[in-house]
Amino acid sequence: MNPALRQQLEDDLIQKMEDAFRPTTNMETLLPFFDSTFTTWAIVVGLSLLWHGLIEHIVPKPYLDEFFHVQQAELYLQGRFTEWHPKITTPPGLYVVSLAYLGFLSIIRIIDRVYVADLRRTNMLAAGLLPFHVWFVVYSILDSYERSQLSEIGFKYTWSMSELNHAILNICLFPPLFFFYGLYYTDVWSVLSVLTTIQFYQRKWKRLTIVAGIASFFFRQTNVFWVSIYLGGSEVMHYIKFAVSVVPASVAEFSQLYPILKPYIGILCAFGFFVLWNEGVVLGDRENHVASIHLAQMLYIWPYFMFFSFPLLYSYILNAFIPQRYIPSPIRTGSTRHQLPRLTVAVPIMAIMLLIVRFNTIVHPFTLADNRHYMFYVFRLLFRHPSIKYLVVPIYFICAWAAITGLGGLPNVQTPKHPESTAMQRRAPEHPDSRTIRKKGDHDFDPRLPPPVFWHRGHNVSTAVLWLGATALSLVTAPLVEPRYFIMPWLIWRLHMPSPLPTGELAGKRWLKKSRSCPVRLRAIFYAKHDHRLWLELAWFLFVNYKVCYVFLFEGFEWPQEKGKVQRFMW
Numbered sequence: 001m002n003p004a005l006r007q008q009l010e011d012d013l014i015q016k017m018e019d020a021f022r023p024t025t026n027m028e029t030l031l032p033f034f035d036s037t038f039t040t041w042a043i044v045v046g047l048s049l050l051w052h053g054l055i056e057h058i059v060p061k062p063y064l065d066e067f068f069h070v071q072q073a074e075l076y077l078q079g080r081f082t083e084w085h086p087k088i089t090t091p092p093g094l095y096v097v098s099l100a101y102l103g104f105l106s107i108i109r110i111i112d113r114v115y116v117a118d119l120r121r122t123n124m125l126a127a128g129l130l131p132f133h134v135w136f137v138v139y140s141i142l143d144s145y146e147r148s149q150l151s152e153i154g155f156k157y158t159w160s161m162s163e164l165n166h167a168i169l170n171i172c173l174f175p176p177l178f179f180f181y182g183l184y185y186t187d188v189w190s191v192l193s194v195l196t197t198i199q200f201y202q203r204k205w206k207r208l209t210i211v212a213g214i215a216s217f218f219f220r221q222t223n224v225f226w227v228s229i230y231l232g233g234s235e236v237m238h239y240i241k242f243a244v245s246v247v248p249a250s251v252a253e254f255s256q257l258y259p260i261l262k263p264y265i266g267i268l269c270a271f272g273f274f275v276l277w278n279e280g281v282v283l284g285d286r287e288n289h290v291a292s293i294h295l296a297q298m299l300y301i302w303p304y305f306m307f308f309s310f311p312l313l314y315s316y317i318l319n320a321f322i323p324q325r326y327i328p329s330p331i332r333t334g335s336t337r338h339q340l341p342r343l344t345v346a347v348p349i350m351a352i353m354l355l356i357v358r359f360n361t362i363v364h365p366f367t368l369a370d371n372r373h374y375m376f377y378v379f380r381l382l383f384r385h386p387s388i389k390y391l392v393v394p395i396y397f398i399c400a401w402a403a404i405t406g407l408g409g410l411p412n413v414q415t416p417k418h419p420e421s422t423a424m425q426r427r428a429p430e431h432p433d434s435r436t437i438r439k440k441g442d443h444d445f446d447p448r449l450p451p452p453v454f455w456h457r458g459h460n461v462s463t464a465v466l467w468l469g470a471t472a473l474s475l476v477t478a479p480l481v482e483p484r485y486f487i488m489p490w491l492i493w494r495l496h497m498p499s500p501l502p503t504g505e506l507a508g509k510r511w512l513k514k515s516r517s518c519p520v521r522l523r524a525i526f527y528a529k530h531d532h533r534l535w536l537e538l539a540w541f542l543f544v545n546y547k548v549c550y551v552f553l554f555e556g557f558e559w560p561q562e563k564g565k566v567q568r569f570m571w
Contacts, residue, residue: 040165041131044172048127048181051549055182056117058553063568064372066116066184073098073119073184089282089289093193093218094186098122119184126188127172127181133195134168137495140202166534171494175308175544176483176571179552187484190219191491197227201234206263213267217274221281222474224271226488230470232264237462281477288366290479295360297475297485299353302399303392304486305493308544311536312497313402340401353393361389364480372567375481406497407464467492483571 062070072085076095101122102114142164172178180187193216200208213227239260275281282289306313318327320340340346367379382389471489478485548571556566 037131037135037165037168040169041128043169044131045128047173048124048178051178052120052124052182054549054553055120059568060116062116063183064570069094069184069186070116070119074114077102077114084284086284088284090186090220091218091283093215094122094189096218097189101125116184120182123181123184123188126192130188130192130195131168131172133192133199134171134495135164136199137195137202138164138168140199141496160530163531163534166530166538170534170537170541171491173538173541173545174487174490174494175541175548176487177491178545179548179571180484185484186219187487190216190223191487193219194223194226194488198231201231210263210266213263214270217271223488224267225470225473226492228264228267228271229473230466230492232261233466233469234463235260235264237466291477292362292479293360294362294476294479295356296362297478297481298472299356299396300481301471301475301486301489302396302403304483305403305490306399308490309403309494309537311540312533313406315533316402316405317398340398346397350393350397353396354390357389357393362479366480372569373482374569374571375483379481403493404464407467407493463496467496
């Protein structure tokens with residue numbers, strides 16, 4: 001074939017596949033409420049305002065650790081910056097933000113006196129900013145995927161805007177994060193500060209990355225591992241891939257790493273100066289927050305991920321334990337790639353887990369002394385019998401396998417099945433200009449047939465290793481186990497969680513336009529033209545948020561030693 005004609009055919013084919021894999025045209029009419037980022041923001045803010053209003057009506061006074069945070073914020077509002085509450089362990093970032101926010105409101109005469117509700121609205125401000133920061137980060141990640149997949153398999157992968165906004169909505173409604181939108185805790189601004197740093201990193205704004213990275217550990221000390229180790233490691237991996245792909249790796253190439261890593265080294269040095277000046281990591285209550293090696297944290301995190309994200313991970317479990325013929329075709333892998341690891345891998349890993357359980361299980365006194373937290377009941381169940389903590393090791397292993405495998409995505413290709421494919425194949429004449437073109441990856445594409453369905457390739461090993469390293473560094477020094485500590489690892493994991501394309505049954509726009517029946521259109525919305533796992537995740541998050549918030553507000557109890565004072569369940 002003439003090379004010019006072949007190139008034109010390839011370009012036309014790639015354009016057709018881009019159009020086929022971009023379902024926004026149909027979905028704009030099917031899901032108009034998810035095609036606007038502003039609408040996603042309005043849903044998040046509306047639910048947050050509802051939650052804040054209910055708390056303010058039923059729990060107007062500070063609750064639990066809010067007592068310490070509110071008292072410290074009042075000291076800052078009075079200009080007493082050198083005084084510090086002895087029970088607060090985190091730096092003063094939250095109080096500085098409250099000082100700026102409430103100071104601005106007082107200048108424009110919106111408030112003349114500060115109440116607890118005003119301080120809680122500081123987190124509402126962060127909740128309003130969060131969807132936009134998540135959007136920028138997710139979009140940048142997807143953009144990098146598109147470029148890599150365009151070079152690897154010959155066409156550009158594109159999410160629909162409805163799926164992108166739907167994923168952002170789900171992330172912002174993550175239950176342990178959503179709960180603190182309405183309370184005066186540091187977690188929401190801590191998450192926002194790390195996302196801001198990641199956004200500056202993605203845009204290659206190095207100076208702003210340094211400033212935002214340093215600011216992030218003024219909300220929580222462990223953020224330094226995400227803004228220095230994780231981002232710095234990602235920069236190294238990108239450089240190594242580029243160096244190896246362009247010229248053979250040598251000492252000369254690796255000597256150029258220092259200028260690249262300078263911002264992240266600067267962040268680590270700033271954190272080191274803080275530790276030296278503070279003579280430790282935590283600021284207050286040091287006797288109850290002594291740094292120690294707590295490797296069991298890296299076991300507890302996996303059931304945590306599975307509990308909240310099983311709508312995203314259930315397909316991996318099904319493909320590992322159920323024969324392929326019994327699994328619905330859209331989630332069937334058709335390969336052994338996602339089977340459980342071999343015994344030669346699983347047995348040593350579970351042996352290490354058993355050793356960690358035996359010799360490094362640390363139970364903080366607070367964990368079993370405060371029945372207002374859900375972790376109290378989890379650990380009471382774990383220690384009901386001495387053997388239970390060992391029997392759950394296979395559960396740790398399976399949950400860890402599913403979460404880490406999820407970063408890799410599902411297999412690359414599935415053959416679409418819809419009414420036109422077989423008939424078209426039978427009657428299509430052979431033509432020299434429409435012969436099958438073989439692309440990289442050994443898949444055959446025929447422009448006359450509906451395109452195959454490509455699923456997201458996911459991440460390489462380096463991304464998973466960096467994420468695991470930063471997660472371990474941020475957790476293993478904490479003796480106390482709290483769901484709040486796992487928010488940042490989950491968020492980074494979820495931001496990188498690949499999403500498959502919709503199934504191929506409705507990939508052709510012509511076929512969708514032919515049928516206007518309600519069942520077909522509902523199937524398109526909830527299944528065929530939209531990643532159905534996002535709907536499952538949204539339903540699960542809404543249910544968990546409803547139950548946790550309802551229990552917090554309406555199912556309080558009293559301690560015998562504190563009659564008349566309502567105690568409430570929380571994360």
